[in-house]
Amino acid sequence: MTKKIRSYGFSTRSVRIGEEPDFRDGTAGDVVTPLHLSTTYAWEDPSTPHSEFEYIRSHNPTRKVFETKIASVENAKYGLGFASGLAAETAVMQTIFRPGDHVIGFDDLYGGTRRLFADVFTYLDISYVDLANPDDFEKAVRPETKAVWIESPTNPLMKICDISAIAAIAHRNGMIVVVDNTFLSPYFQRPVELGADIVVHSTTKYIGGHSDALGGAIVTSDELLHEKLKTMQNSTGGVLSPFDSYLNIRGIKTLAIRMEQHQKNAFIIARFLEKHPNVEKVYYPGLEYHPGHDIVKRQTTGFGGMLSFNIKGDIKTTKTFLKKLKLFAIAESLGGVESLIELPTLMTHSTVPEDVKQAIGITDTLIRISVGLEDADDLVADLKQALDAVSI
Ligand code: P1T
Numbered sequence: 001m002t003k004k005i006r007s008y009g010f011s012t013r014s015v016r017i018g019e020e021p022d023f024r025d026g027t028a029g030d031v032v033t034p035l036h037l038s039t040t041y042a043w044e045d046p047s048t049p050h051s052e053f054e055y056i057r058s059h060n061p062t063r064k065v066f067e068t069k070i071a072s073v074e075n076a077k078y079g080l081g082f083a084s085g086l087a088a089e090t091a092v093m094q095t096i097f098r099p100g101d102h103v104i105g106f107d108d109l110y111g112g113t114r115r116l117f118a119d120v121f122t123y124l125d126i127s128y129v130d131l132a133n134p135d136d137f138e139k140a141v142r143p144e145t146k147a148v149w150i151e152s153p154t155n156p157l158m159k160i161c162d163i164s165a166i167a168a169i170a171h172r173n174g175m176i177v178v179v180d181n182t183f184l185s186p187y188f189q190r191p192v193e194l195g196a197d198i199v200v201h202s203t204t205k206y207i208g209g210h211s212d213a214l215g216g217a218i219v220t221s222d223e224l225l226h227e228k229l230k231t232m233q234n235s236t237g238g239v240l241s242p243f244d245s246y247l248n249i250r251g252i253k254t255l256a257i258r259m260e261q262h263q264k265n266a267f268i269i270a271r272f273l274e275k276h277p278n279v280e281k282v283y284y285p286g287l288e289y290h291p292g293h294d295i296v297k298r299q300t301t302g303f304g305g306m307l308s309f310n311i312k313g314d315i316k317t318t319k320t321f322l323k324k325l326k327l328f329a330i331a332e333s334l335g336g337v338e339s340l341i342e343l344p345t346l347m348t349h350s351t352v353p354e355d356v357k358q359a360i361g362i363t364d365t366l367i368r369i370s371v372g373l374e375d376a377d378d379l380v381a382d383l384k385q386a387l388d389a390v391s392i
Helices: 010-016 061-073 085-096 111-120 134-140 163-172 223-236 242-253 255-275 293-299 315-324 354-360 376-389
Strands: 078-082 102-106 125-129 145-151 176-180 198-202 216-220 279-283 306-311 340-342 366-370
Touching: 010 061, 010 242, 010 255, 061 078, 061 216, 061 242, 078 085, 078 223, 085 111, 085 176, 085 198, 085 216, 085 223, 102 111, 111 125, 125 134, 134 163, 145 163, 163 176, 216 223, 242 255, 255 279, 255 306, 255 376, 306 315, 315 366, 315 376
Parallel strands: 102 125, 102 145, 145 176, 176 198
Antiparallel strands: 078 216, 198 216, 279 306, 306 366, 340 366
């Protein structure tokens, strides 16, 4: 059954894979994966475990279904579930890096990822490069460069890089390619198909989809890397809990229709914002003048539901605008059904050094929106009344 399902389309796999009804005697034939809470599994004989399940940190039936599903929708062989996106990233870094390794990161990564590199993996040498330009990337590669760490689109400036081009250069130089695919989700982008060795996710976002489940994932098709990552998962223990596995499984099932609607609403909002006199600039890869538009069209099947913009004015204008909103919640995080808005310089990217923020464009007037699934007219009306109300 699983074998057959692997050749089905995205939505069939997201709904069905890993959840074939169990018809063995004594089972109910659940069509939904049960929430397995047992922390340990009994052995009939002390010399051999009863099944692959020995202890919850190493194995859990609910997490296993999540891991099967996330691998399948990413068109990859192996998936692993972690307690958060940053727990997944930590496991990757602990697995692949050794002291003195050099890493190249996109210059506009999520603030928490930069903090992890700066404050925890202090034994690494990291260069931040604008990967939108593959020549700049190639120039930054050194003999000791171990990996490139990519987001595309980046958080929060929505920069795009040509993942295949970067992967080709990286592989020529013996490097590992890591892509954080949180923003587009596997529905719109599957980095393993583009040459990524490892894909990481904060499933707290679009995969879970309802702002009620913390989680992370690692996906790869490389057997050796997978074995090492799995050992790290078990040895360090930052695993996805059964309940969060359950919620993330439920989230994946509706990923396709949610992503389509997030994108539809994002387009409507981007088009509204670009015409509003109090808006300076809109960053959305779906707009034809976005510098990464042609690349994103080639390497993805969509542009996603995240966008950023600069309001005209200063920090006072920004704060006044945000406080006037009625429907958008001012909050960190993204990818849920409700629309969220935030000010990266004071919120998600507050730990990025000030000079870096200024250099790359995370300014006092840069506002990020996670476009939800409310009626687009209501979202536009809310933005309009708040933008109209600020005096520039
Ligand atoms: O919060 P956690 O599940 O640990 O995920 C971290 C993370 C990793 N990668 C990207 C691209 C992310 O955006 C995040 C988390 N980001 C936010 C909370 C935010 O508001 O941007």
